[in-house]
Amino acid sequence: MNNKKYNNFICQIINEDxxxxxxxSLRTRFPPEPNGHLHIGHAKSICLNFELAHLYNGKCNLRFDDTNPLKENIKYxxxxxxxxxxxxxKWNGSVRYSSDYFFKLYQYAKQLIYKGLAYVDNLTKEQIREYRGTLNTPGINSPYRNRTIEENIKLFKKMKNGEYAExxxxxxxxxxxSSSSIIMRDPVLYRIRFMPHHQTKNIWCIYPTYDFAHCLSDSLEKITHSLCTLEFQENKFLYNWILYNTNVEYHPKQYEFSRLNLEFSILSKRKLKILIDQNIIQGWNDPRxxxxxxxxxxxxxxxxxKYFCQKIGITKQNTLIEYSLLEHCIRKELNQTAIRSMAILEPIKITLYNLDENHKEIFVVPNHPNNPDMGTHEIIFTNIIYIERSDFKEKYETGYKRLxxxxEIRLRYAYIIQATKIEKDEFxxxxNITCYCDTTSLGKKPKNKKNPAVIHWISIHNTLPVEFRLYDQLFDIKNPEQxxxxxxxxxxxxLIKKHGFIEKTLATMIQQYxxxxxxxxxxxxxxxxxxxIDYIDSQKNYLVxxxxxxxxxxxxxxxxKNTNN
Known part of the structure; x- marks a missing residue:
């Protein structure tokens, strides 16, 4: 992206720096936690960090925040x-992990103990939460807060050696x-986890918290601009406190921008996992x-x-982005690149009574009406075809522009037909709809008549049965996250599934994809x-x-509409 297309308040900060x-030398990083798949909100952060590095001839590291082996997995x-x-x-150099720095982080933790700025606490998780207080009431000191430096060093070593239970x-x-910022009320820096780590295996049984590892990892990698979303704004106090009170040589600066909130969507990985665990969706790659x-x-x-991320921009104000904007971005591209063809989702049979049962014509049609370079393909026209069930009404209604x-109605790329009678089953x-086919109407306008509306169709001899999956919003309300x-x-x-047909003449083109x-x-x-094509569920003999x-x-x-108003 050039500077004009990618300009925001962070660019202004970088320009001043x-x-x-x-x-x-600009250095950014993308630091995901490997406890789920990335979502569109992560894409916004990825684009920001990597595009800034490209724009300013800098580097962007990929570093996994792998400090919690309970939730993390190599597959993620x-x-x-x-x-x-x-x-x-493409990230700078090799993939990095917070676990790469576990030994150094352990040393920094001991530095804080030696400075009297950290202590081993034996309160339970629930007691720590209770002692921390609320926004309106100050916290209470732990009864273990005033242990001596020597005692804390000894106890911290016992934690490391696995002599305490989780x-x-x-x-x-x-x-x-008593800090007004709750996060500064003696936050936890290390906790015990008896769980093999995907990188360090069983070397460690104590693991640093995100807040402790993150800022120090940024420092060790000499990150110039540590970019995160607004929910980490309060964490900046602790970020700077840790850097100031440890003997690190380099002090990165943290800057916050608004997270992406998308209509009708859940972006919380914890909530997405609930949807998966309860079999509401298929998995992390469910199209919904x-x-x-x-x-x-x-x-x-x-x-x-990436175009969507560029359109929404980078600001400091949280907003709910319209889902229709995301759809607009893919529609704009596919309008230029997608092959045009015909498909029938709910077939109803048409018999053209004035054509012989052996009648067969081949029409060569464009793959794209505005791009001849995309080539052509053939369609077959016979006396029996399928149209969409929704394209026919037994009784004409004013304003109905179908059969x-x-x-009369025109078949796309073919003739004008007129329905004469219908056949029904016992229910x-x-x-079946019997129609007359005007064999003189190919490529011609009807005399003294308005052009009839056009519908799509497929010959019975050009059908390939497939499954169509029609996806809609997963939630009925705009902001389910709240x-x-x-x-x-x-x-x-x-999700609505339909079983219909596509043009069989496209099969060869489709198979390789x-x-x-x-x-x-x-x-x-x-x-x-x-x-x-659904590349997961499709088979060679069954396309989805x-x-x-x-x-x-x-x-x-x-x-x-808003412009016209």
């Missing part, structure tokens, strides 16, 4: 690395239990949730996600929406298509 120090590390690479970014002891900073893997499976491209008894369901009982607002129609999540093949099924987005651009419609 560069004016003060011409030799400053691999998925995060994949997502970042898929977005098109929860029996922890290391806390000695700051101020805005994880990067879910969006990718739904047909979103890396460029569309009705006695009314009164229409199973609801304590968010599970009560699940949209029961967030079935299992390829890196190079998705996207279609605009005319009049229906944009779809991609996920709807990426429908055709109607609600964000643009609202934008134009």
């Amino acid at each position: 560069l004016n003060k120090n011409k030799n400053l 590390i691999n998925s995060i690395k994949y997502d970042i690479s898929w977005l098109g970014y 929860g029996e002891a922890c290391l806390r900073a000695k700051i101020d239990m 949730i805005p994880t990067i893997s879910g969006l990718r499976r739904k047909g979103y491209t890396a460029s569309a996600i 009705s008894i006695g009314k 009164n369901n229409i199973i 609801q304590k009982n968010f599970l009560s607002y699940i949209n029961p129609k967030s 079935i299992f390829n999540q890196n190079n998705q093949l996207c279609f605009q099924f005319e009049r229906i929406g944009y779809f991609c 298509f996920n709807r990426t987005v429908n055709l109607r651009d609600l964000w643009n419609l609202k934008k134009n």
Whole structure:
């Protein structure tokens, strides 16, 4: 991104820093915790950190905040690395881990003890929370707060050697239990976890907290601008306190920006995991949730996600972003790149009675109406075809521009037809519509008549049965993140499955993309929406298509309406 497209208050800060120090070499980092898949909010942070490094000829580290082995997993590390690479970014040097610095962090913790600024506490987790106080009442000192330096060093070593049970002891900073900032009321720096670590195995049984490890890791990596979201604004006090009171050579600076909040969506990894554990969604890559893997499976491209992050910008004000803007970004791209073809989601049979049963025509149609370089493909026209069930009404209604008894309609790329009669089954369901085909109307306007509306179709001899998955918002309310009982607002129609047809003549083109999540093949099924192949559930003999987005651009419609007003 160039400077004009990527300009925000953080850029202004960096520009001022560069004016003060011409030799400053920008270094940012993206520090995810490997306890789940990345989501669209992480994409915003990824774009910010990596794009700033690129813009200012700096470097961006990838560092996993792996300080809690209870929740972390190597599979999440691999998925995060994949997502970042898929977005098109390359981190500086090797992947880094907070666990790379565990020995140094342990030494820094002992420094605080020797300075009388940390102590081993034997209060339980519940007691620590109780002693901490509230926003309106000051905290109470722990009865273990005034242990001697020698005693604390001895007890901290016992913690390290595994001589305490989990929860029996922890290391806390000695700051101020009456501080107006609750986070400064003797925060925990180390806790005991008897759990193998994915990097350090069983070397350690004590692990630093995020707040202790994060700032010191930034310092060790000489991060110039430590960027985080606004919920960490209060943590900055502790961030700076730790750096000031340990013997680190380098002091990074923390800057906060607004997190991404998206309509009808949950971004909390804890809540996403609840959805998975309760089988409400399939997993971290379910297309109904805005994880990067879910969006990718739904047909979103890396460029569309990055364009969305650019559109929403970087500010200090939390806002709820319209989901229609995210859809607008992928729709704008797919409008240029998606192959046009026809598909039938709910088939109803049409018999063209004046055509011979052996009648067969081949039409060559464009893959994109405005881009001849995308080539063409063939469609087959015969006396029996399928149309969408919703494109027919037995009785004509004013304003209905589809097929009705006695009314004409044009078949896309083909002829004008007129419905004459219908056939129903024993349950009164229409199973066949008999129509007249005007064989003189190919490519011609009807004389002395208005052009009839156009509908899509597929010949019975050109059908490939497939499954269509129509995705909608997972929640019925705009901001489920704010609801304590968010599970009560699940949209029961967030996934609707249809079994219909696509053009069989596209099969050869499709086969090479079935299992390829890196190079998705996207279609605009005319009049229906944009779809991609589900590379997880599709098989060679059974294709599944996920709807990426429908055709109607609600964000643009609202934008134009506001402009006109």
